Amino acid sequence: xxxxxxxxxxxxxxxxxxxxxxxxxxxxxxxxxxxxxxxxxxxxxxxxxxxxxxxxxxxxxxxxxxxxxxxxxxxxxxxxxxxxxxxxxxxxxxxxxxxxxxxxxxxxxxxxxxxxxxxxxxxxxxxxxxxxxxxxxxxxxxxxxxxxxxxxxxxxxxxxxxxxxxxxxxxxxxxxxxxxxxxxxxxxxxxxxxxxxx
Amino acid sequence: xxxxxxxxxxxxxxxxxxxxxxxxxxxxxxxxxxxxxxxxxxxxxxxxxxxxxxxxxxxxxxxxxxxxxxxxxxxxxxxxxxxxxxx
Numbered sequence: 001x002x003x004x005x006x007x008x009x010x011x012x013x014x015x016x017x018x019x020x021x022x023x024x025x026x027x028x029x030x031x032x033x034x035x036x037x038x039x040x041x042x043x044x045x046x047x048x049x050x051x052x053x054x055x056x057x058x059x060x061x062x063x064x065x066x067x068x069x070x071x072x073x074x075x076x077x078x079x080x081x082x083x084x085x086x087x088x089x090x091x092x093x094x095x096x097x098x099x100x101x102x103x104x105x106x107x108x109x110x111x112x113x114x115x116x117x118x119x120x121x122x123x124x125x126x127x128x129x130x131x132x133x134x135x136x137x138x139x140x141x142x143x144x145x146x147x148x149x150x151x152x153x154x155x156x157x158x159x160x161x162x163x164x165x166x167x168x169x170x171x172x173x174x175x176x177x178x179x180x181x182x183x184x185x186x187x188x189x190x191x192x193x194x195x196x197x198x
Numbered sequence: 199x200x201x202x203x204x205x206x207x208x209x210x211x212x213x214x215x216x217x218x219x220x221x222x223x224x225x226x227x228x229x230x231x232x233x234x235x236x237x238x239x240x241x242x243x244x245x246x247x248x249x250x251x252x253x254x255x256x257x258x259x260x261x262x263x264x265x266x267x268x269x270x271x272x273x274x275x276x277x278x279x280x281x282x283x284x285x
Contacts, residue, residue, distance in 0.1 A: 046258070055280070060266055065254050079256035083280050084264040087271075094269065101273035 001036050001118050005144055009117065009178055012140075013037050016182030017115070018044020020189060025052045027110075029103055031095070032056015032084055033063060033075035037117050042080035053082045057099045060086035093122045100129045111193045113138060119146035124163040131171040136192055142178040151175050251279060 018041055021028055030038045038056065045054055056078060063086070064073035074092070077084060085102070087095040103112065114130040116123060116139045123146040130137055141151040153159035153168045154175065167173075176188055250266040265279050 053280075066257060067255070077254065077256075077262075079258050079260055079262075081262050084254065084262055085276055085280070086264060086266045088267075088269045097269055098267065098271065098273070098276070102276060105273040105277060 001144065005118065006036065006040065009037070009140070009143060010040055010043075011182045012178065012185050013040035014044035014047060014182075016185035017041060017189070019048045019182070020186040021045075021054075022048040022051050024190065026189075026193070027052045027106070028054050029099060029106070030054075030056055031092075031099075032058045032077055032081055034078040035075050037115075038078050042078040045080040050080070050082055054080065055083040055085065055102070056081040057085040057087065057095045057102065059089040059092060059094045061088075061090050062092055093125070096122065096126055096129065100126070100133065103130075103135070104133050107133065107135065113189060113192045115189075116140060116147045116150060118143045121146075123147070124150075124161070124167070127167050127171070128163060131167055134172075136172040136174065137167075138174050138176050138188060138192060140178050141175045 017028070020026060022045070028041060030041060032038060033056070034042070041054065058075075058077075061070075061072060062074050063077055064070040064075075065077040085095075085098060087098045089095065106112065112135055114127070114135050114137050116127050116137050118140070127137060127146070127150060137150075139151050139154065140147045142148065149159065149161060149164055150167055150173070153161070153164045154173050157168070159165050159168065174188065174192060176185060252264050252266075254262045254264050256262070263280060265276060267276055
């Protein structure tokens with residue numbers, strides 16, 4: 001994501017997601033690197049505190065952290081996460097199987113929802129994994145790339161991308177416009193998480 | 199003895215006295231949790247899931263609990279090892 005794109009959505013993740021997670025004890029599972037929305041979530045945790053785990057999952061071959069320099073790293077670990085799961089594999093995307101095995105195990109105990117923001121091919125694959133696990137997608141319309149492709153396909157009921165078509169055909173999708181504010185995002189996440197449990 | 203993902207060899211010596219709780223790998227110095235009654239020398243390998251546990255310390259003063267796992271590690275074992283609960 002570009003610096004402008006990051007700055008545009010910063011309030012949504014810092015003052016929206018992270019604050020909500022701290023207030024309502026919502027655990028977050030993400031890619032764990034100090035980039036994109038994961039860095040923003042970490043920034044929010046630093047501001048609002050952490051009441052439940054913030055778990056990052058990524059391939060150990062592609063990341064570095066203090067005391068563990070890695071010449072092949074493409075990203076550093078985000079320093080506000082409480083837990084990391086460092087998987088095998090030589091490329092980003094290798095961790096997807098582990099992330100979704102964990103998501104499936106956790107969602108047997110608690111309600112869950114997936115946020116789709118920007119992203120590329122790995123995001124399509126992971127969106128489909130969420131669909132296969134019956135997890136609702138909140139797709140950030142206006143965040144760019146994969147998220148916008150899914151949002152457009154959802155609104156127009158057409159796409160040339162077979163993976164997107166499958167996501168739209170089988171998925172439970174809610175669009176969130178990034179022009180809205182952090183309170184609107186928090187309200188939406190709260191509604192989608194608790195609608196079947198309260 | 200089997201190779202672990204960390205490159206260290208697992209060595210669980212059943213002749214050692216009963217031990218529990220975290221111990222430290224003699225190789226990489228990471229904290230690890232051997233099976234009950236086993237004394238750890240090098241990075242832990244659980245019976246069915248090779249999971250190495252360590253604490254990562256960051257310059258901002260925070261620390262994180264981390265596990266290194268193979269791609270086929272069982273999710274329940276990961277969550278349990280992270281002390282996040284066992285579904």
